[in-house]
Amino acid sequence: MNDFRAPRTPTPATVDLRPHTEALLHDPNPVYARLLEQGPVHRAIQPDGGEAWLVLGYPEAKEALAHPSLSSDPVNADRDWRARYLGDPDTTEFPHGRNMLNSDPPEHTRLRKPTTHAFTPRRIEELRSTVEEHTERLIRALPEAEPFDVIDDLAAPLTLSMICTVLGVPDIDHGRIREWADRVSFPKVPQDAITARQDLIPYFDELIGDKRLEPGTGLFDALLQTADAELLSHEELRATAFLLLLAGHETTISLLSNAVLCLLTHPEQLALLRRNPDLTNQAVHETLRFAPPAPSPFPRFASEDLTLGSTDIPGDGSHVKIMISSAQRDPREFPDPHVFDISRTPGYLVAFGHSIHGCPGRSLAYLEANVALPALLERFPDLALATTPDTLNWRVGPLLRALDHLPCQAHAAEVRPTNNRTDAA
Structure with missing residues (x-):
């Protein structure tokens, strides 16, 4: 790997x-760890050619997530970003409309309130029996004599069933919903995501119309x-439904599959969990x-000059x-940060956001x-990977990084795991 040579100055190279x-x-953690050693904030050219300020340190990230000068509204984005990710440098809106993720206060406060009121602890707990029923059905169908895919056979259908239950999407439409969500989350080119968002608009229009005719x-x-x-306008409600679909589906697929991968590649942690459920x-x-499902949240745009750490951002x-x-x-916040340790004293995470943009x-x-x-672990006491970790394929989207597949089997031939300091995800 080449030396990044990024000096510690208010205006880094x-x-x-x-x-x-x-x-x-394959594994972004060593790249970012090396950059973090040289400073918590860097100006960078991304793999797709776009430029961005990377915020790598924990205190700087936490501050950035709550900073009033960092806008979530694309109207404050530069023209290059809008051209790349919205398809038009003069466009300031996503095709699906405005929701709490791409807005700032006070508009953000108004758009977020319905979701916060709907996603109460009581309502979420009421879904437990439905989660358990779907889980039991899917796990019972997993074969013991041949490999299965934790993603295609468990994580994806479970999370899709749950978010479609939340939204009231008919079973017959689950396949279409997953295809649309996949195109938005992991587009081959930015236009793929734009087109998928446009395809979802008439579907959600009809869904909301049906719900209004027959309330449940x-x-x-x-x-x-x-x-x-x-x-809320119809367009704002539709955009909220769109956000719930993506946030409640793709990220949870990755959370569950990443948890399985981390445990199977850290056998001492898996053994500890089996002893202590x-x-x-x-x-x-x-x-x-x-191994957070979303390595970075929705983009922020510098609407006013600010300083993060010792770095000035115009x-x-x-x-x-x-x-x-x-x-x-960040070792300043998490001791031995590259060690996967389920007995670690839980710290405050920003994986689900922070401040006003915390995920409801x-x-x-x-x-x-x-x-x-x-x-899953109870059903298969000897669960193991059906391949080696280095053969697994990862997909990267604008916000997410996820496994393509996670082949496992009940009684696999011995697969050499990575040691406790190797990044499994």
């Missing part, structure tokens, strides 16, 4: 990450009622720290990319992982 594209796909008692029905009371929630928490609409995957491995659906993701992970 631009780091070119394009020569490290393969390394960032589900979580999305509660959201509709609160949205009407808060005077009460550590399940800590295992999920440590997975979120060690308020010119520059893309600021907050790397929570790096922040959660995090409790549903925790619920699904805390039900499915122990159920």
Whole structure:
């Protein structure tokens, strides 16, 4: 790997990450760890050619996530970012519309309120029996005599069933919903995501219309009622449904599959969990720290001059990319950060955001992982990878990094795991 040679100054030299594209796909953690050693904030050319400020340190990331000068609204983005990711330098809106993720206060406060009121702890807990039923059905169908895919056969159908339950999507449409979500989350080119968003617009229009004609008692029905009371427009409600689909599906697939991978490649941690099932929630928490599904949140744009750490960032609409995957491995906050340790004293994570942009659906993701992970391990006491970790393929999208497949089997031939200090994800 080439020396980045990024000096510690208020105006650091631009780091070119394009020569490290393969390394960032296979295992980005060593790349970002080396950069973090040289400073917590860097100007960088991304693998796709776009430029961004990388925020790598934990205190800097936490500050950036709450900083009022860092906007989530694309209207404050520079023209290059809008051209690359919205398809038009003069466009300031996503095709699906405006939701709490791509807005700032006070608009953000109004758009977030219906979801916060709908995703109450009581309503999430009411979904537990449904999660357990879907999990039991899927795990019972997993074969003992041949390999199966934890993603295609468990994580994806479970999370898809749950988010479609939340939204009231008919079973017959699950396949289409997953295909659309996949194109948005992992586009081959930015236009793929733009087209998929446009395809989802008429679907959600019809779904919301049907819900209004025949109201129910589900979580999305509660959201509709609160949205009407808060005077959300149809377009804003549709954009909220769009956000729930992506945030409640792809990220939870990765959370569950990453947890399985981390445990299977750290056998002493798997053994510890089997001896102490009460550590399940800590295992999920440590997975979120060690291998978060979303290495960075929705982009921020510098609307005013600001300073993070000792680095000055001009308020010119520059893309600021907050790397929570790096922040959660900052040795200033987490001792032995590159060690996967489910007995670690839980710290405050930014994997689900921070401050006003904290994810209101995090409790549903925790619920699904805390039900499915122990159920899988109980069903297969000798669960193992059906391949070696170095053969696994990763996909990287604008916000997510995820396994393509995770082949496992009940009684696998011995597969040599990585040691405790090797990054499994």
